Amino acid sequence: MKHLWRIYLLFLSCMAVGCSDNDTIIIENETTQEGAITLILKGYEDISEGFSVCQPEGFTYPFYIQDQTFHGDVYYFVKSNAERLDAMTEVPAKENNWQQSIDIEEDAAYWAWCAGADRYRYLKFRVIDIEGNNVTIEYVEADAPAGNWNANAGDAYSQEYEMPCLNDSNVFVTHDVDMEGSRILNYALEWNVSKRHANWVAFSFDKTTSADEVSRTDAWEVDPELPSDMQTEEADHKSDGFDKGHLCASEDRVYLKEANEQTFYYSNMSPQLNDFNGGFWRGLEEQVQTWGRSTASETYDKVYVAKGGTLNELLVNFTGTHVSGGTPTTDENGFTIHGLACPASYFMAVLSQKGTEFHAIAFLVPHQEGLTRNPKATDLQHYVVSVDELERKTGIDFFCNLDDATENQVEAESVISDWNW
Template sequence: MARRKAKKKDSKGLLYFILLVCAAFIGYGPLSNAWKSGLIHLDRLPQSIKSAVQTSEPETQTNLSTTQGLEIPAPLKGINETILKRKGYTVSYNRTLNLPNWVAWELNRDKLIERESRTDKFLPDPDLPESEAVTTDDYKGSGWDRGHMCPAADNRWHWRAMQESFYMTNICPQHHNLNRGDWKELEDRCRVWAEQEGRIYIVCGPILYNQKHRTIGKEHKVTVPEAFFKVILCADSRPPRAIGFIYKNTSGNHPLDSYINSVDQVERITGIDFFPALPDDVEKQVEAKCDWKQWN
């Protein structure tokens, strides 16, 4: 009986060896394709074949996440823009509107470690002249929340990142129900995606439609956005994918997928070129699609 078991194990090992040799000759193409499409799971394959499939990806794909500044949009044209680099994010600030044009950051598993408590101390940006820097007083009595673009909860990994997340250059007038409701739901979901994927890239900011805008603040006139956008890139997935969201700056309680847009659609509305550091073919592909099934 023992001999039969040994023979059975030898046969199984020989089968795996033959599969590995075949995969080597065909470049792992079918196995890789089956893995990408979800037809097979790597945990069901022998370690030797699993390693072969994982290392058979094209160089452009495996190296995407090593590209510096992958989250940074292209320079804006004809729009007031001051770039401010922070510990946890980068902001393109509009000193005419007293709003960020966009705020961009990388969120990864290390940044999900909560080392700091939330400070709740909103500060004028020290990199702006005192006469220009918006303060929390400009929001008093306005009826609008001080809405974070890069959330404080994404910056609890470092004390300075937490402090800088409360700079007023990272803040927009936001409807209370949106800020504490559907917008927060997307922020929470982004942290789930970062945990699942290991790393994602996020850009968000206000949307100003072609109309007369409301303002708040006595000392500094802060423009009230009509809507907000957020685009998210997962460069490490196979294949890479991206998705966009647009929220009106009003009260509402809707499921997350009701706000979905492709990145291309968000670009058309905002005039911002997102993820320009991606290879052109990858950028074209990921920005045209918004398949919620890949994210849900």
């Protein structure tokens, strides 16, 4: 397929200078794979002369030219040795030198990996021409590679199904306990240093961890697994008008005294409105705990939970109802009087497993006063979203350790009838 725009430019130049038949140069650039799309990207020499992006259909985010490189905030690139798109048959392994920016070379071919939160997508493209401020490419979407590309590659705990994809700019913390001579994961969190708040917490229910054996311990303590300069403490929550709201709830971990004590680390606390924490949110937690404890009756083998607040969207310029601990307020950036991030919404992503069958559901609830304090199932269902939608809202990649085919299937679901209410 010839590039008509090149022929058109040639025609215009001939009209301007006068071309005879003998002077005509036929420039023929053919796409190298059926279905490939050609596109002119602007911005090679100077973005002030024009700028455009490449955002293929179905891709959440674009990539573009920056400093004579291909660049994308959630893209990674690697150069191919192939000269044609149809010769690029297999996405290179993650261990290859993927990078967020890569030099633009004429006639070079590249792989692109879009690491958008809602779905990983892959692209192959080739530079056809560089002319002035314009770079012409041909591209086609590539099939996802086999296996699990977005799985965590850290220690064994990071590879549990409840874990979201780890963000290298945050600090991954695990808390485990001894059960009959073996260490088992109690819960994990990812600490956001700049927000002084957990990005998420994650844990699972099974026959062991779903047991209800101990009472609430109120064992308030700094998180010993965080560096001292990152630790939050009681003073960070003092007289700010907010509850010290558990992320991993005390009642989520009542199978062992030490397990419950660990839920009282300040790293597991979020500044929550009293009306929210003791009302609607508590009701949603009780529903998820019911699902988790049904592992004892073998309704499920395991129930995996990731919870947190939207650190990418904070509650800004807020003044709430005065309570005994003060009046809850946040500044123009969404931080409390002691500099803790205060989320505008809270979320849960829940995954059930029975044998090889998985189902997922998610909730996104606004952090506000006045929600139903004793929610019924229909009230909870009002805030149901798919995991895919929650990922788009939060920028967090949940359940990344599932194989990609299963992950893509269950994260698109939000089937209320799959769950016992």
